[in-house]
Amino acid sequence: MNQLLTIASLLGCTLLLNACNRVGYPDDPVEPAEDLSGLITDSTFTNPVLTGGPDPWVLQKNGTYYYTYTQGSKLVILETKNVSELASSRRYEVYTPPAGTAYSKNVWAPELHEINGKWYFYFAADDGSNANHRMYVVENSSPTPVEGTWEFKGKVADATNQWAIDGTVFNHNGQLYMLWSGGNAGAPPQHIYIAKMSNPWTISSEKVMIATPTYDWEKKGNPINEGPQVLVNPQGRVYIVYSGSGYWVDGYCLGLLTLKENGDPMNPADWTKKNTPVFSMKAESSAYGPGHNGFFKSPDGTEDWIIYHARNLPNGGDGNGRNPRIQRFTWNADGSPGFGEPVPINQPLTRPSGEPHRLIYPKTKWKIAGFSSEETNNSRLAIRLIDDVLSTYWITRYSTDPTDYPNHWITVDMDTTAKVNGFIISQKAGDRKIKELEVHISNDNISWENLGVFSLNNIDLLKQYVTLPAQKQCRYFKLVPVSGHDSQKQPGLAEVSAFRFKN
Numbered sequence: 001m002n003q004l005l006t007i008a009s010l011l012g013c014t015l016l017l018n019a020c021n022r023v024g025y026p027d028d029p030v031e032p033a034e035d036l037s038g039l040i041t042d043s044t045f046t047n048p049v050l051t052g053g054p055d056p057w058v059l060q061k062n063g064t065y066y067y068t069y070t071q072g073s074k075l076v077i078l079e080t081k082n083v084s085e086l087a088s089s090r091r092y093e094v095y096t097p098p099a100g101t102a103y104s105k106n107v108w109a110p111e112l113h114e115i116n117g118k119w120y121f122y123f124a125a126d127d128g129s130n131a132n133h134r135m136y137v138v139e140n141s142s143p144t145p146v147e148g149t150w151e152f153k154g155k156v157a158d159a160t161n162q163w164a165i166d167g168t169v170f171n172h173n174g175q176l177y178m179l180w181s182g183g184n185a186g187a188p189p190q191h192i193y194i195a196k197m198s199n200p201w202t203i204s205s206e207k208v209m210i211a212t213p214t215y216d217w218e219k220k221g222n223p224i225n226e227g228p229q230v231l232v233n234p235q236g237r238v239y240i241v242y243s244g245s246g247y248w249v250d251g252y253c254l255g256l257l258t259l260k261e262n263g264d265p266m267n268p269a270d271w272t273k274k275n276t277p278v279f280s281m282k283a284e285s286s287a288y289g290p291g292h293n294g295f296f297k298s299p300d301g302t303e304d305w306i307i308y309h310a311r312n313l314p315n316g317g318d319g320n321g322r323n324p325r326i327q328r329f330t331w332n333a334d335g336s337p338g339f340g341e342p343v344p345i346n347q348p349l350t351r352p353s354g355e356p357h358r359l360i361y362p363k364t365k366w367k368i369a370g371f372s373s374e375e376t377n378n379s380r381l382a383i384r385l386i387d388d389v390l391s392t393y394w395i396t397r398y399s400t401d402p403t404d405y406p407n408h409w410i411t412v413d414m415d416t417t418a419k420v421n422g423f424i425i426s427q428k429a430g431d432r433k434i435k436e437l438e439v440h441i442s443n444d445n446i447s448w449e450n451l452g453v454f455s456l457n458n459i460d461l462l463k464q465y466v467t468l469p470a471q472k473q474c475r476y477f478k479l480v481p482v483s484g485h486d487s488q489k490q491p492g493l494a495e496v497s498a499f500r501f502k503n
Helices: 001-022 084-088 383-384
Strands: 038-044 057-061 065-068 075-080 091-095 103-115 118-126 134-140 151-155 164-172 176-186 187-199 209-210 225-232 238-244 252-261 272-275 286-298 304-311 322-331 358-360 367-369 412-425 434-442 449-455 463-484 494-498
Touching: 001 209, 057 103, 057 286, 065 084, 065 103, 075 084, 075 103, 084 322, 084 463, 091 449, 103 164, 118 164, 134 164, 176 225, 187 225, 209 238, 209 252, 209 272, 225 286, 358 412, 367 383, 383 412, 383 494, 412 434, 449 463, 463 494
Parallel strands: 252 286
Antiparallel strands: 038 358, 057 065, 065 075, 075 091, 103 118, 118 134, 134 151, 164 176, 176 187, 187 209, 225 238, 238 252, 252 272, 286 304, 304 322, 358 494, 367 412, 412 463, 412 494, 434 449, 434 463
16 A cells, blocks of 8 residues: 555656646747747837927826927817827817906917926916916816816916916925016017916015026027026036027027026026027028927936927928927036937937837738729829828829718738737828728628727828727728818828737
8 A cells, every 4th residue: 555655646746747847838849939020110200290389398297298389279288108109199178268368368388287286287378469468377186187177276477467478387495486488568578587486376476587688599580588498407407498589580599597506596696598509490400490398208217308399491480380399318518408409300210218119010012902982083092001102192082973971991901910009090181181090900801800999180191100909910901981180071091001019
């Protein structure tokens, strides 16, 4: 009996040892790694990151970026995980001033701040007359600024109650301050003022002027100092980056104020103005009138970035369109920011560190497997959707027997079954852009899985990333426009690609 027990025990240990070896993987067959060498790494972006939007501002919180800009009549937030992909962001219209008030029109340069666990949206506005521009603020106690309700807290003004725009706030050594650009009823010159605050909506001291246009580069168009932004270097030194000259001229640029070590922000003598711009026009980069900036960190916190607006074309004027651009900056040996020069538009730049790098499938063997209709006039053919040329596009038939929602679709054959995490959509320029797009996938072009409806922004040509909730495997995908951004009933698209993540 003892001999039998010993044999059984030995067999049990042997089986257990073999099981442990299998669980430990070394002796198991290793699944061969996927060959991803033919895919294109999507690690870059180009400026501008949006086709329009003056006075850009970005706030970062818990891995999410909230972007806002001068819309003119309301407060708008664009929510994104990646600032280089603002074209794909989700848009929220969070607050519209009541009609007929002192702050219902000309809503300029909004800024979003988190103070003591609540959100505050500062903006300049008037009643239709620029001479009446003042600063105002609304408050929101929700976990994120795109939730809940914004409550009007009032006008933010010092005792003089004079013309004011471009307000920003910052905390220094436990004291809250407001900075803004002010003048006489909007007439030049414009100066930069600072004042103490007792809470986020109340100025509690007299204002002090800490900058006024003194150099020629601050007086182009009109003598103006505006758009003050606080920047603190890694050693804790305080700087103010501001915009000089009129925003409508090519010479609009950025200047720098430096607070001396242990200086008092309320003492003008403690601020030093640099005698040359720190960031200015570069025609070769199609960067005319670069200014009115903000700052943000890369997603992993290792890089410093500036966001600013500029125009693609010279000779000023709103008709040329101010659009937001981003680029990385570093710090000079003396601790001041080194912004370099505006980078050229359409030049590939490495994405901010921590943003995802996708793998894009090449389209050399792709085909159009079917479509609801195509416009043969002017060659708006279905094949143009996958030709890697943004200036050509597919559009549904409109010249004869025009088509209508919901009878639009186009199917792409990727030539082989592939793992897909999402699609890159570029809207056509002009009208007939798609607002809602339904996506279906298939392995045989017969049985289809509906992945749902995805929203597209009304933005010309720029890449919009449609990320699926989970990775899928398919050979065919079908795009079904559900609704459009305008009254035209024959939608079109400039380009589509498919991507996956490495792991």
